Amino acid sequence: MATTNLSYYDKATIPNAKKYRFGIVVSEWNPDITENLYLGAVQALIENGATNDNIIKWDVPGSFELIFGCKKMIETQNVDAIIAIGNVIQGETKHFDFVCDGVTQGIKDLNIKYDIPIIFCVLTDNTKQQSLDRSGGKHGNKGIESAVAAIKMAALREF
Numbered sequence: 001m002a003t004t005n006l007s008y009y010d011k012a013t014i015p016n017a018k019k020y021r022f023g024i025v026v027s028e029w030n031p032d033i034t035e036n037l038y039l040g041a042v043q044a045l046i047e048n049g050a051t052n053d054n055i056i057k058w059d060v061p062g063s064f065e066l067i068f069g070c071k072k073m074i075e076t077q078n079v080d081a082i083i084a085i086g087n088v089i090q091g092e093t094k095h096f097d098f099v100c101d102g103v104t105q106g107i108k109d110l111n112i113k114y115d116i117p118i119i120f121c122v123l124t125d126n127t128k129q130q131s132l133d134r135s136g137g138k139h140g141n142k143g144i145e146s147a148v149a150a151i152k153m154a155a156l157r158e159f
């Protein structure tokens with residue numbers, strides 16, 4: 001299946017983000033990748049009207065800890081949407097499968113339990129190159145895509 005460029009979007013279709021507060025929880029594993037995803041997300045949020053004062057960043061050790069970090073962000077901070085940023089790269093063992101499945105199910109469960117949308121910005125890649133390609137490389141930046149989703153979901157939440 002063709003890989004869609006993750007960064008192109010029509011600004012005219014995006015609500016203005018000025019009134020929304022965003023949480024961004026970032027995994028410290030593969031920091032060169034996750035920091036680029038974070039910078040892409042912040043760039044897109046600001047370009048669509050968000051202010052730096054309305055963006056709260058928390059760091060967690062790994063993608064599996066995104067679950068608890070997002071839960072605590074919801075329970076203690078006044079945010080309209082959260083972006084969960086991680087990068088899981090296949091190693092020698094099945095640990096990749098369990099981390100990817102665990103964080104996927106955990107973030108899904110939080111989206112069901114709470115009234116705050118959590119955007120899944122976790123790259124789950126076979127190789128480092130695939131991660132580089134999707135965090136500012138030839139396939140764009142998933143952080144930008146996720147920021148656009150966060151703005152749209154913050155607006156939808158108001159209905």
Ligand SMILES: Nc1c(NC[C@H](O)[C@H](O)[C@H](O)CO)[nH]c(=O)[nH]c1=O
Nearest residue numbers: 027029061062063064086087088089
């Ligand atoms: N191998 C990767 C991990 N592993 C660590 C787990 O996310 C977790 O922190 C640990 O199991 C302790 O609970 N995390 C990533 O984000 N990316 C990886 O490639």
Ligand SMILES: CC(=O)[C@@H](O)COP(=O)(O)O
Nearest residue numbers: 089090091092093095096
């Ligand atoms: C996804 C992981 O936890 C993985 O990178 C760890 O590597 P390994 O499977 O070789 O222990």
